[in-house]
Amino acid sequence: MPDSTPRAPVLQMPQVVVDMKLPQIRELATQLRFAPEEGRIWMDERRMVLVHSDTFADLREELLASLGYEMTRGLLTRIYFAAGQRDAASVLKRLGPGASLKEVLNTGGRMHALQGYLLPEHVGRGLAAGDLRSDDYYGEALWKDSLEDEAHVARHGVGQHAVCWNAVGYCSGYLSYCAQRTIVVREVECRASGGNHCKIVAQPAAQWDNVEEDLRFLLPQPVGRRARIVAPVADGGPTTALAQSAVTDSRDDDRAAPRSLAETAFVGASTAFSVLRHKIDRVAPTQATVLLLGESGVGKSLIARQVHRRSQRAQAQLIEVNCAAIPEALVESELFGVERGAFSGASQARAGRFEAAHGGTLFLDEVATLSPTTQGKLLRVLQSGALERLGSNQTRVTDVRVIAATNEDLKQAVRQGRFREDLYFRLNVFPVVVPPLRERRDDIPLLVQALLQRFAPLHGRGHVGITSRALQALIHHDWPGNIRELENVIERAVIMLHEGEMLDLQHLSYADDTLSTPSYFGLDDTGQLMINTDYDFGASQSPASTSAASPAALDMNRLADDLLRQGPGQLAAMERALVRSAVRQAGGNITRAAALLGLSRAQTEYRYRKQQSAPG
Numbered sequence: 001m002p003d004s005t006p007r008a009p010v011l012q013m014p015q016v017v018v019d020m021k022l023p024q025i026r027e028l029a030t031q032l033r034f035a036p037e038e039g040r041i042w043m044d045e046r047r048m049v050l051v052h053s054d055t056f057a058d059l060r061e062e063l064l065a066s067l068g069y070e071m072t073r074g075l076l077t078r079i080y081f082a083a084g085q086r087d088a089a090s091v092l093k094r095l096g097p098g099a100s101l102k103e104v105l106n107t108g109g110r111m112h113a114l115q116g117y118l119l120p121e122h123v124g125r126g127l128a129a130g131d132l133r134s135d136d137y138y139g140e141a142l143w144k145d146s147l148e149d150e151a152h153v154a155r156h157g158v159g160q161h162a163v164c165w166n167a168v169g170y171c172s173g174y175l176s177y178c179a180q181r182t183i184v185v186r187e188v189e190c191r192a193s194g195g196n197h198c199k200i201v202a203q204p205a206a207q208w209d210n211v212e213e214d215l216r217f218l219l220p221q222p223v224g225r226r227a228r229i230v231a232p233v234a235d236g237g238p239t240t241a242l243a244q245s246a247v248t249d250s251r252d253d254d255r256a257a258p259r260s261l262a263e264t265a266f267v268g269a270s271t272a273f274s275v276l277r278h279k280i281d282r283v284a285p286t287q288a289t290v291l292l293l294g295e296s297g298v299g300k301s302l303i304a305r306q307v308h309r310r311s312q313r314a315q316a317q318l319i320e321v322n323c324a325a326i327p328e329a330l331v332e333s334e335l336f337g338v339e340r341g342a343f344s345g346a347s348q349a350r351a352g353r354f355e356a357a358h359g360g361t362l363f364l365d366e367v368a369t370l371s372p373t374t375q376g377k378l379l380r381v382l383q384s385g386a387l388e389r390l391g392s393n394q395t396r397v398t399d400v401r402v403i404a405a406t407n408e409d410l411k412q413a414v415r416q417g418r419f420r421e422d423l424y425f426r427l428n429v430f431p432v433v434v435p436p437l438r439e440r441r442d443d444i445p446l447l448v449q450a451l452l453q454r455f456a457p458l459h460g461r462g463h464v465g466i467t468s469r470a471l472q473a474l475i476h477h478d479w480p481g482n483i484r485e486l487e488n489v490i491e492r493a494v495i496m497l498h499e500g501e502m503l504d505l506q507h508l509s510y511a512d513d514t515l516s517t518p519s520y521f522g523l524d525d526t527g528q529l530m531i532n533t534d535y536d537f538g539a540s541q542s543p544a545s546t547s548a549a550s551p552a553a554l555d556m557n558r559l560a561d562d563l564l565r566q567g568p569g570q571l572a573a574m575e576r577a578l579v580r581s582a583v584r585q586a587g588g589n590i591t592r593a594a595a596l597l598g599l600s601r602a603q604t605e606y607r608y609r610k611q612q613s614a615p616g
Contacts, residue, residue: 056147077172079166080170085174085177088177091104112167125139160193162192184204268442276434285312289403289404290429291429297483300434304318304365311401316359317361322366323367333352335353336352338352359400361400362403363403363404364402366407444474464494469504469505474508575607593608
C-alpha cells in the first residue's frame with residue numbers, strides 16, 4: 001500500500017525559484033506586453049487580462065455564496081488545472097525538445113509568479129529534483145503570499161481547510177502535462193488553516209491514498225465541452241477516467257491542425273473567427289446564395305471553398321471564376337457558353353462555367369466588375385436557372401449554387417449606377433463579412449504555425465520554429481494585405497532560413513524593409529513598465545542591432561560617454577563596479593551574480609576575489 005503520509009523534508013533553506021535579476025526571468029518578462037492601442041495584454045501569444053485582487057476576491061466570494069464550498073472548489077481547481085496544462089504546452093513549445101525537465105518546471109513557477117498569484121519556493125527535495133515521469137516521483141514546495149488564501153482569510157478568517165484551490169489545480173495541470181500522466185498536488189499546510197505558510201506535496205495519483213477525493217475536484221463534470229489540452233495518460237487506474245473525461249472531441253474543429261493545404265488558412269480561435277465559422281456552418285447545408293464581403297486578401301475564396309465542402313453539393317464540382325481577370329468581351333461566353341460561329345474565332349461550341357458547374361457550386365470573385373449586360377444575364381440565371389449560350393436561342397436550365405465575392409461596397413456601387421440594384425438584392429441573400437486580419441490578432445499564432453507547416457516541406461526545410469519576439473512582431477503588425485500578405489511574409493522567411501535556424505526578426509524582410517507596429521509597454525529589468533516602439537524588421541537587421549535602439553541600450557551609451565569624459569582608465573573601474581553591484585544585488589550569491597553579468601561562476605568568483613584581495 002503506497003504511503004500517503006508526507007515524507008519528512010530534508011532540512012535546508014527554501015530555494016528561490018523567481019528572481020527578477022535572473023536572465024531567465026528577464027526573458028520570460030519580455031513575453032508580457034501591454035498594447036493599449038489594441039486594448040489587449042499579451043503573454044507570449046495569448047491574450048491576458050489585468051484583474052484587481054479585490055475583483056478576484058469578490059468573484060470567489062460570489063461563487064462560494066451561490067454554489068457552496070465543494071462546487072466552488074471543484075470549479076476553480078478544474079479551471080486552473082486546464083490553465084496549468086496550457087502554460088506547460090506553451091513552455092515546452094518555446095523551450096524546445098532539448099530543454100531539461102528542471103528548466104521546464106522552474107519556468108512554470110516563474111510564469112505562475114509573473115501572473116501575480118503567489119511566489120513559489122522549492123523546499124526539501126523541491127519539485128524538480130526527482131524524475132517526474134517515474135512511479136516514485138515525490139516533490140514539495142512552499143507558496144508564499146498566496147492571493148487566494150489572503151482573500152479567504154480576509155473574508156472568513158482562519159479555518160480548518162486549505163483553500164489555495166486554483167494554485168493546486170494549476171500546479172497539478174502543469175506537472176501532469178509535463179509528466180504525461182496525472183500528478184496530484186495536495187496542499188498539506190495552508191495559512192488559511194493556521195499554518196505559517198502554504199506547503200504542497202506532489203506525487204503520481206497512484207501513490208496517494210484516497211486519491212478519489214482529489215480527483216473528485218479535478219475530474220471535469222459531464223457538461224459542455226472541456227479543456228482540449230490534456231496530458232497523455234496510460235490505461236488503467238484512476239487517471240484514466242480523468243483523462244478520458246477531459247479529452248475533447250476535436251473532429252471538425254478548425255482550431256486543430258488543418259487537414260489539407262486547402263484548409264491551411266482556415267484556422268483560428270478568435271471571436272471574429274468563431275462568428276465567421278458559425279455563419280458558414282449555418283448557410284453551407286442550404287441552397288442559399290452567399291455574398292462574401294471583405295477587404296482584399298482576407299480569404300474570401302477560401303471561405304467559398306469551405307462553404308462548398310460543407311454543403312450537400314460537396315461531391316460535385318466547385319468552379320471558381322475571377323470576373324476581373326476575364327476580358328470584358330469574353331465574360332459572357334466564359335460564363336454562359338458559346339455556339340460555333342457566334343463570333344470570329346468561335347470555331348466550336350463550348351459550354352460556359354454555369355453549365356460546367358451543374359449540380360455543384362459556382363464562385364464568382366470580383367463580381368462588381370461585371371458589365372451591365374452581363375449583370376442582367378446573371379440576374380436571369382439566379383432567378384430561374386435559365387441561360388442561352390452566346391449565338392444561340394436555345395434555353396438551357398442549370399442547377400447551380402452561386403457564391404459571389406467582392407471587396408467593393410456594393411451599396412455604394414448601386415447608388416453610383418455601376419451595379420444593378422435588383423442583382424444586388426438577389427445576391428445579398430446571405431451576406432458574410434470576412435473580418436480583416438488586424439481584427440483577428442488572436443488567430444495569427446495558429447495561422448503562422450499552419451503556414452510554417454505548409455511552406456517548410458515545400459521549400460525543403462525541416463521542422464521550423466519561431467522565436468517569441470518574431471511572433472509578437474507578426475501579432476502586432478496591422479496587415480493591410482491581410483492573410484495574403486502574411487502568407488508572403490512567412491514563405492519568404494522560410495526561404496531565408498538556414499538549416500536548424502529559428503525564424504527570427506531578421507527573416508521578416510519586406511520590400512520596403514518595414515513593418516508597421518503600434519507601440520506597446522513591456523517590463524524592464526526591475527519589473528517597471530517601459531514603452532517600446534523599436535521593432536525594426538529590415539532585411540539586413542540583426543537581433544543585436546535591433547536591441548541597440550532600445551531605451552536601455554541608449555542609456556548604456558550615455559553612461560559610456562559620461563565615463564569617458566571623466567578621463568582615461570575607466571574600463572577597469574567600471575568592471576569592478578559591475579562585479580560589486582552584481583554580487584550585492586544577488587545577495588552575495590556568486591552563481592546569481594554570474595548570471596547577471598553573463599559570465600561563468602568561475603570567472604565571476606575570480607574577479608570578485610581579486611577585488612577582495614586588492615589593497616585599499
